[in-house]
Amino acid sequence: MEVYFADESLKLLEIEPDFTGGYSQAVVRAFRKRMQMIRAAPDERDFYQLKSLHFEKLKGNRSHQHSMRLNDQFRLVVELGRGKQGNKKLTIIAIEDYH
Secondary structure, eight states, X not given: OEEEESSHHHHHHHHOTTOOTTOOHHHHHHHHHHHHHHHHOSSTHHHHHOGGGOOEEOOGGGTTEEEEESSSSEXXXXXXXXXXXXXXXXXXXXXXXXX
């Protein structure tokens, strides 16, 4: 699965050890753990199988997006699609506070 970032700060959050993007260390750790799992997954079916992720399709004007749990308060918003050569593509959109 190809991974893209809608925001450069999310890319930095994954690769720069000292960058927090204004999030707590717990959220940063959860994000990096989730990114390892995303990069290892061949497609989104793996996300549905892990019930603890609460991977779900969003509704309304965000029906083209999905979210997965980072912790009790924050969720990772992603979009699924097709990348180069028809490969599956996942775009990291945002980390959002759901409370």
